[in-house]
Amino acid sequence: MTSSIDSLDTPVAVVDVSRMQRNIQRMQNQANRQGVRLRPHVKTTKCEQVVAAQVKAGAQGITVSTLKEAQAFFAQGITDILYAVAMAPTKLNQALALRRAGCSLTIVTDSVAGARAITDFCRTHGERFEVFIEIDSDHHRSGVRSDDPVLIEIARILHEGGAVLKGVMTHAGESYKLNTLEALQEIAEIERSECGMAAEAIRSAGLPCQEVSVGSTPTALSAVHLDGVTELRAGVYVFFDLVMHNVGVCQLDELALSVLTTVIGHQPEKGWIITDSGWMAMSRDRGTQSQQCDFGYGLVCDTEGKLIDGLQLRSANQEHGVASFEEGQQVEIEQQFPIGTRLRILPNHACATGAQYQAYEALDENGEISLWPRLNGW
Amino acid sequence: MTSSIDSLDTPVAVVDVSRMQRNIQRMQNQANRQGVRLRPHVKTTKCEQVVAAQVKAGAQGITVSTLKEAQAFFAQGITDILYAVAMAPTKLNQALALRRAGCSLTIVTDSVAGARAITDFCRTHGERFEVFIEIDSDHHRSGVRSDDPVLIEIARILHEGGAVLKGVMTHAGESYKLNTLEALQEIAEIERSECGMAAEAIRSAGLPCQEVSVGSTPTALSAVHLDGVTELRAGVYVFFDLVMHNVGVCQLDELALSVLTTVIGHQPEKGWIITDSGWMAMSRDRGTQSQQCDFGYGLVCDTEGKLIDGLQLRSANQEHGVASFEEGQQVEIEQQFPIGTRLRILPNHACATGAQYQAYEALDENGEISLWPRLNGW
Incomplete structure (x- = not known):
């Protein structure tokens, strides 16, 4: 033979394209069924051909883990990009360059200091950054809790400081530690409801919060409903792996x-x-x-x-x-x-x-x- | 500031050049003191500037973990290269191209099947590959035991099959699991003596075995004497790391x-x-x-x-x-x-x-x- x-x-790293296509379709079907946009996280593959297949299947915009990914995919024609890591002030210049070039780049913060750095930069450079506030829905890593008064303080700093307060986002990374459908459905619901409550808290304070962005591969595939959510993010589903197999998805x-x-x-x-x-x-x-x-x-x-x-x-x-x-x-x-x-x-x-x-x-x-x-x- | x-x-990955230079000198001093050549393993850095510093300090030839490293460093003027991973038959064409271009590439085998693949290839292409037989000195990974009759069989296949039987090499990877000077000195002595005995066994069978190549960072730095050894290989010493700190070197x-x-x-x-x-x-x-x-x-x-x-x-x-x-x-x-x-x-x-x-x-x-x-x- x-x-x-x-x-x-x-x-050499081999991609089985048929399997990949089925995985892409599976996640897209879930987003479609739940009536939300799918914004795949391209950090898994960082590959033009894979992302093109995701977009072809119906993805709207992408999520990136580095500004280098944002630059590369913007150069390949993708304009709607979420950089889903809390913004370091030193990286604002790179983000500005992308926006000035026409990229609709959204950035993220989860702190008063981070929000102030962004709005200071907005004023200095006359740029209205679009910003998500990161919500901590599962005590996993970063983000502010939905009931923490700091949430409203951050939202107000952004809104009144010259940024576009676009919405809230969360990632229930704790889902990787689970392995039953019941537990996954539960954490998916926590991810959805915590992020939704954060959005409600911001709106109740008279501030805008249009977008509610949630996701991880396990929660995205397990969510029973996504009421109040506007977009779903997930990355590793495109290839899956042994960890995801153990999680049960x-x-x-x-x-x-x-x-x-x-x-x-x-x-x-x-x-x-x-x-x-x-x-x-x-x-x-x-x-x-x-x-x-x-x-x-x-x-x-x-x-x-x-x-x-x-x-x-x-x-x-x-x-x-x-x-x-x-x-x-x-x-x-x-x-x-x-x-x-x-x-x-x-x-x-x-x-x-x-x-x-x-x-x-x-x-x-x-x-x-x-x-x-x-x-x-x- | x-x-x-x-x-x-x-x-970003930062190299403290002063520390690197001291580490390079320390290993070179040990090789000089023991009266053996130092052939650093460049798999740690794969970096032209680092390898240039090692050569400048006295290194003679390099060790590589991939043929891509061999190609790159040969292009940068280093001709004496040991590819220290058992040769896959499918990679012989790449190795041949390097030798035909003037690279003094030495390859490694530890099996009868591997030796036959090399000598078959030698005959087909009219090339006399230089070959080391890998010795298993510490039950760590690959190699043939010094007292295994297969060792002589491999040596004979190579020598009589048209290859240049250059010598024996070993790597006492088990040394990474130790953390006292006494234990490190002991495994360094095992590495030296096992490889030396393998060389003696080959010579006693009337076959050539000029080179005896040993090393790992822990054993290279701990060896009390290296009688019978002709060259020392080590890689990670150039930067060291927390694992090496725990090993105690x-x-x-x-x-x-x-x-x-x-x-x-x-x-x-x-x-x-x-x-x-x-x-x-x-x-x-x-x-x-x-x-x-x-x-x-x-x-x-x-x-x-x-x-x-x-x-x-x-x-x-x-x-x-x-x-x-x-x-x-x-x-x-x-x-x-x-x-x-x-x-x-x-x-x-x-x-x-x-x-x-x-x-x-x-x-x-x-x-x-x-x-x-x-x-x-x-």
Whole structure:
């Protein structure tokens, strides 16, 4: 067989385009069903071709995690961009340059000091930044609580200081720690209601709050209703990964990203198959370590993407992976997986694994491969 | 103050050039004292300027972890290159192209199948590859044991099959798990003696084995003597990191790599300082997690590189880091670390953190900054 995947040098990040398309459609259907816009978080792929597929399916605007992503996707014609990390004052110049170039960039703050830095900058530069206030809906990371008086203080500073107070946004990152539909539905409802209450509090103070933006892949897919929400954000759903499988929002055959690797050696007495997929190829992400099912550095498939029962990448050095079967499995590894054998590894975390590569190899249903560059750095 | 570090966008990887130079000299001194060549492993930095400093200090040849590194450093004038990962047959064409271009590339194998693939390729292409046999000195990963009859079989296949059997090499990766001088000296001696015995076994079989190449940063620095060894390999010593500090081979003030970050928010009730150094900036490497002292995602310093007592980057999302003091420490975080504050984080693992960046910002003793590009990918 000489399908084009066999011609690739390893290690390489392979995207199963059919699976990706189904994942994109699944999330878009959920947004459509709930009557909200979908603003995908492009931090997972940082890839023009993937984002084009999301937009084609119905996404409206994108979310980014760095201003470099904003610059790149704006250069590719996307104008409606949310930079979803609290704005550092030193980065306002970069944001200003994007807005002056015609990008409808929305920025985020969650503090009085942050809001003041933005409005000071607005006045100095005669620019009306559009701003979301970040809400802490689940005690996960950043944001202000919906019932904290500071929320109204921030809103007032922005509105009266010359910024456009566009709305509120939240991200229920705690959802990654859950693994039952009931718990996911509950946190999705908390995410929705907390963000909605924050919007109501702002409106009750006589201030504008048009947008209510929520989301994470687990909550977005689990939400029963999204009343009061205007847009949904999610990122990793486009590829899914082993962490999301453990959370319970995807099946293993929905994982669209894998690392193609080559067997380079064995330690037969230990049952070790040595591969060229070390942590540089997989990333150091061991997200499943703290979940109910620890998948090591990844689950091993054949080149067709079919799981090999019991075979896992159990440890990794920089350019060496060590795969082995479960204890008790009797496998003649040197005979069944001789040097030169190609395998595909499903990763813990698609965002982290993708970041180890400068491009994806996109494998379509005909076995054709296209190179899809991705962005890295800041 | 307006030193040039203040003008950098964050997050960014900063190299303290003075510390780096001292680290380079320290390892070179050890090699000189032991009467062996130093062949630094450039996988840590993949950076022309760093490698130039190593060569200037006395390094002879380099070790690489990918053929892309070999290509890049050969293009920069380094001809004596050891590719220290067992050769995948599919990569022999790349290796051949390098040799035909004039690169003295040495490759590695540890199996009969690997040796046969190399000699078959030698015959087909009329090329006499120079080859090291990898020895398993510490049951860590790859390699053949010094007393395994397969060692002589591999040596004979190479020698009689048209390759140049150049020598043996080993890497005592288990040394990373140790943390006392006595244990490090012991594993350094095992690494030396096992590799030496392998060389002797090959020579006793009437086969050539000129080179005996050993090393890892912990063993290289701990070896009491290196009788029979011809060259030393080590990589991470050039920057050191928190893992190496826990192993016991460097002081915290010898760490030459840090991530410059900006405070972007707070959760005052929790004592959280939110930074723009998430795992994308630090890498997901949590190497200290299994050591005697878990440093989280890193130890926090001020912009001068001075440690801030008790402050640690305790968790990380993609573009958010969460730093906090130890329980019981009373610190007014919003006042002492207001939004916009710059900090520097010492990473777990310099190889992994560096790989998140396309360049280092090299900070010299005068506070001047130079951009040092690095290589990534395969």
